[in-house]
Amino acid sequence: MPELPEVECVRRGLEARLTGARIASVRVQRRRVIVGPGDPIGGWSRSGSTRRPTKLDDAMLLVGARLERVLRHGKQLALAGDDGRIVGAHLGMTGQLRVLAPGETDAALGHVHVWWIFENGASLIFRDPRRFGGLWIHEDERAMRAQRWNALGPDALEISPGELERALAGARVSLKAALLDQRRLAGVGNIYADEAAFEARLDPRRLAGSLRRAEVRRLTTAIRRVLKRAIERGGSSMRDYVGVAGEIGSATSGHRVYGRGGQPCVRCGGELRRAMLAQRTTVWCSTCQG
DNA sequence: CTTATGACCTGATAGC
DNA sequence: TGCTATCAGGTCATAA
Numbered sequence: 001m002p003e004l005p006e007v008e009c010v011r012r013g014l015e016a017r018l019t020g021a022r023i024a025s026v027r028v029q030r031r032r033v034i035v036g037p038g039d040p041i042g043g044w045s046r047s048g049s050t051r052r053p054t055k056l057d058d059a060m061l062l063v064g065a066r067l068e069r070v071l072r073h074g075k076q077l078a079l080a081g082d083d084g085r086i087v088g089a090h091l092g093m094t095g096q097l098r099v100l101a102p103g104e105t106d107a108a109l110g111h112v113h114v115w116w117i118f119e120n121g122a123s124l125i126f127r128d129p130r131r132f133g134g135l136w137i138h139e140d141e142r143a144m145r146a147q148r149w150n151a152l153g154p155d156a157l158e159i160s161p162g163e164l165e166r167a168l169a170g171a172r173v174s175l176k177a178a179l180l181d182q183r184r185l186a187g188v189g190n191i192y193a194d195e196a197a198f199e200a201r202l203d204p205r206r207l208a209g210s211l212r213r214a215e216v217r218r219l220t221t222a223i224r225r226v227l228k229r230a231i232e233r234g235g236s237s238m239r240d241y242v243g244v245a246g247e248i249g250s251a252t253s254g255h256r257v258y259g260r261g262g263q264p265c266v267r268c269g270g271e272l273r274r275a276m277l278a279q280r281t282t283v284w285c286s287t288c289q290g
Numbered sequence: 291c292t293t294a295t296g297a298c299c300t301g302a303t304a305g306c
Numbered sequence: 307t308g309c310t311a312t313c314a315g316g317t318c319a320t321a322a
Contacts, residue, residue: 042318093316130299
């Protein structure tokens with residue numbers, strides 16, 4: 001579920017609430033959501049491997065460290081300790097990182113896989129009903145970037161027209177598919193791909209490599225504006241997304257095409273089209289988006 | 291190399 | 307009420 005804006009809201013929430021706090025202990029309820037050193041990089045649920053996961057110890061999950069920074073690239077997150085240790089996190093479709101205040105318990109939360117307790121009594125939980133998300137353990141930030149983050153394209157929130165032009169150059173896929181491809185640019189998912197294409201007035205079925213320079217420039221502005229606006233509204237809470245304290249984001253009400261197939265275009269009043277493109281539901285205005 | 295397809299999971303909702 | 311089918315914000319391995 002969460003795309004760049006939602007992940008950024010989580011990042012900010014974690015940093016605001018937990019920076020400087022020391023991790024006292026961790027409880028792992030479900031080992032397979034964690035990719036340890038030596039485990040298949042794609043994660044256990046996808047690998048089909050019959051190997052056993054490598055043994056984890058608490059130190060790999062930052063126990064004893066102070067949380068110093070929370071990093072993000074695209075939809076990827078990482079919790080960085082003050083001693084160089086780091087844990088990568090990806091929320092998949094339904095993953096959440098939630099902070100519980102000292103004494104606060106939420107027995108209603110199911111599917112909690114990892115539970116950290118801080119010295120100040122606060123808790124951080126990773127829960128994920130569908131388990132498409134997970135945690136990744138790396139030696140340090142450099143290794144994490146080398147092993148995972150460097151495979152991603154430039155962060156969509158700050159991508160430049162030149163970078164986007166390079167990302168789309170020669171692509172023989174639809175614009176929609178290219179926007180969803182994290183190796184080209186990192187952070188755009190199904191919601192914001194449609195929103196950005198509408199904002200830029202580009203047909204999502206267009207061949208991505210066929211955009212002219214002026215169109216790439218328009219698309220760059222559109223992507224950045226759409227993502228920034230969503231962050232300011234606290235993200236899109238459709239189904240599963242909530243902030244670190246369980247709060248709802250209001251960006252959903254600002255969507256102009258996503259989820260509005262068959263409804264009137266906010267620009268021209270024509271009926272918005274809905275179809276499958278790149279195996280994802282896609283909504284666009286066939287009048288406004290050439 | 292690039293691109294397409296299934297697989298991984300649970301839960302909400304619509305239709306019978 | 308209860309069943310089945312469909313759909314959901316995302317990757318990842320493998321096939322073509």
